[in-house]
Amino acid sequence: MDDLYREQILDHYKRPHNWGELEGPDLEFHDTNPLCGDELTVQIRVDDQGRVHELRFSGHGCAISQASASMASDEVKGMPVADLLKLDRQFILDLLGIDISATRMKCAMLSLKVLKSAGLGAAASWSDAETAQPNGYTP
Amino acid sequence: MSVSADSRLAAVAAQFPVLARLESGHPLCYLDSAATAQKPRAVIDAVSDFSAHHNASIHRGVYPLAVEATELFEGARERIASWLGSSVAETVFTKNATEAVNLVAYSWGRRNVAAGDLVVLTQMEHHSNIVPWQLLCAEVGARLEYVPVDDEGVLDLDALDALLAQRPKLVGVVHVSNVLGTINPVAEISARAHAAGAVVLVDGSQAVPQVAVDVAATGADFYVWTGHKLYGPTGIGVLHGRRELLEAMPPFLAGGHMIASVDWQESRFNELPFKFEAGTSPIAEAVGLGAAVDWFRALGIEAVREHETELVAHALGRLVEVPGLTVYGPPEASRRGALVAFALDGVHPHDVSEILARDGVCVRAGHHCCQPLMRRLGVAATTRASFAVHNSREDVDRLVDGLHTVREVFEL
Numbered sequence A: 001m002d003d004l005y006r007e008q009i010l011d012h013y014k015r016p017h018n019w020g021e022l023e024g025p026d027l028e029f030h031d032t033n034p035l036c037g038d039e040l041t042v043q044i045r046v047d048d049q050g051r052v053h054e055l056r057f058s059g060h061g062c063a064i065s066q067a068s069a070s071m072a073s074d075e076v077k078g079m080p081v082a083d084l085l086k087l088d089r090q091f092i093l094d095l096l097g098i099d100i101s102a103t104r105m106k107c108a109m110l111s112l113k114v115l116k117s118a119g120l121g122a123a124a125s126w127s128d129a130e131t132a133q134p135n136g137y138t139p
Numbered sequence B: 001m002s003v004s005a006d007s008r009l010a011a012v013a014a015q016f017p018v019l020a021r022l023e024s025g026h027p028l029c030y031l032d033s034a035a036t037a038q039k040p041r042a043v044i045d046a047v048s049d050f051s052a053h054h055n056a057s058i059h060r061g062v063y064p065l066a067v068e069a070t071e072l073f074e075g076a077r078e079r080i081a082s083w084l085g086s087s088v089a090e091t092v093f094t095k096n097a098t099e100a101v102n103l104v105a106y107s108w109g110r111r112n113v114a115a116g117d118l119v120v121l122t123q124m125e126h127h128s129n130i131v132p133w134q135l136l137c138a139e140v141g142a143r144l145e146y147v148p149v150d151d152e153g154v155l156d157l158d159a160l161d162a163l164l165a166q167r168p169k170l171v172g173v174v175h176v177s178n179v180l181g182t183i184n185p186v187a188e189i190s191a192r193a194h195a196a197g198a199v200v201l202v203d204g205s206q207a208v209p210q211v212a213v214d215v216a217a218t219g220a221d222f223y224v225w226t227g228h229k230l231y232g233p234t235g236i237g238v239l240h241g242r243r244e245l246l247e248a249m250p251p252f253l254a255g256g257h258m259i260a261s262v263d264w265q266e267s268r269f270n271e272l273p274f275k276f277e278a279g280t281s282p283i284a285e286a287v288g289l290g291a292a293v294d295w296f297r298a299l300g301i302e303a304v305r306e307h308e309t310e311l312v313a314h315a316l317g318r319l320v321e322v323p324g325l326t327v328y329g330p331p332e333a334s335r336r337g338a339l340v341a342f343a344l345d346g347v348h349p350h351d352v353s354e355i356l357a358r359d360g361v362c363v364r365a366g367h368h369c370c371q372p373l374m375r376r377l378g379v380a381a382t383t384r385a386s387f388a389v390h391n392s393r394e395d396v397d398r399l400v401d402g403l404h405t406v407r408e409v410f411e412l
Helices: A007-014 A063-076 A089-096 A102-123 B041-054 B064-083 B097-112 B131-140 B157-164 B186-195 B243-248 B283-299 B301-319 B349-357 B371-377 B393-409
Strands: A027-033 A038-046 A052-060 B091-094 B118-122 B143-147 B170-174 B199-203 B222-226 B237-241 B259-262 B267-269 B325-328 B339-344 B364-366 B382-386
Touching: A007 A063, A027 A102, A038 A063, A038 A102, A052 A063, A063 A089, A063 A102, A063 B349, A089 A102, A102 B349, B041 B064, B041 B283, B064 B091, B064 B283, B091 B097, B097 B131, B097 B170, B097 B199, B097 B222, B097 B237, B118 B131, B118 B157, B131 B143, B143 B157, B157 B186, B170 B186, B186 B199, B237 B243, B283 B301, B301 B325, B301 B339, B301 B393, B339 B349, B339 B393, B349 B364, B349 B382, B349 B393
Parallel strands: B118 B143, B118 B170, B170 B199, B199 B222
Antiparallel strands: A027 A038, A038 A052, B091 B237, B222 B237, B259 B267, B325 B339, B339 B382, B364 B382
């Protein structure tokens, strides 16, 4: 069994959950990983209690970034939008359940970045510091 | 002729200390020389020897050590200029190719490109030959147009002619594409551009280490390249510029050494090439690049080209064995530089390179600083294997074996 590309990661990569686009979402955020050109958009419909009612990811990226988005999408359904802002990198790392090298951390954290940014709305002030590596190394 | 048949290249891998290291427990299979080349012992020793025995500030001190440092630095410039068919006055040291393009876009561009003017680039340019022109065009209100790339990765010269009919001020073109591998007919492009009154800048970053380059024969008014891809140190690049243009251009960076005299209110500038070399130069790096040129010339560009073309042909022949693999660029090795970029259905390039790395195979994954070209190819990223003098057919075979492993891991 491959540690990084374990079955669950590949399943989410090949058949990502909550993938596609929403008509007229309440919240939306798009971002890219400028180092590799990967793109990810999240669209969220909010219910009348301010919870994530429905969400869709779209874009393209590697197995790690796609699986991270797919897994996170299952977890945040029903979550109060305000709680999206409290998500941290450990949330993603726990979902992935694998060791992520410094060079792949940006891939893993792209979904976290767009989720939190969508939660913040248009005035996103999410900082890159969240995914920055101690040695500043990026792929 | 195969690798082993050429005695000059047979033992060349042993000259690269880094190739002795293990990568993930395997011998290092370095297939990323288009990003940066590894350094042979001759270059490492030249840089270290300079720092140990010859270091001093150049051009000013009159003590023997300073004279020695100056001679080593200027000697490197002389050998580089003569190797590439340029001259000393027309050979400016820069930090890298990017800085060289910026120098031209700033000093020449802001004097010669005005509102409504046209700048022509190609769809296969590296970001370093796009973004400086975008900044210039945005600042002065000029237009940017691109010569399209056909499905084989070749420039559409009819489209170039149509753009030239609009009398552009500059045509910027890469000599060898860092993604497609395409060797562009730069002499032909220069001739057509000059006939239309345009100035030509050629980006030779990939070409200088991969194909025979004669700057004068390219017809380029500006020819830029970088040292670290020619087995030299980082931090040193070269701008070859036509003397009349360089003389008419204002300085790029200002400060020490680029002046002839400085008064309270104004200064007169130094002669070429020093006018464009403000501040203390990357001295050890230039000496190291000179050593790289000596070492590379001793191998001979014909032998290097033959060796790398053979590797590319072997790679093109074997990559078709991998199901779902698409190669970009011209189908024949003879029309390509020493690199092959490809896509593998169902696997992102990051994942390809991650899995290849487990077997010690180092390739580049991403957009290769060519996002507009990626858009033209309809992909977000590709995987690229690039070859150098120290690579062998076995390295190509390890790449192909690794790609089969990638497909197994992804259960394809």
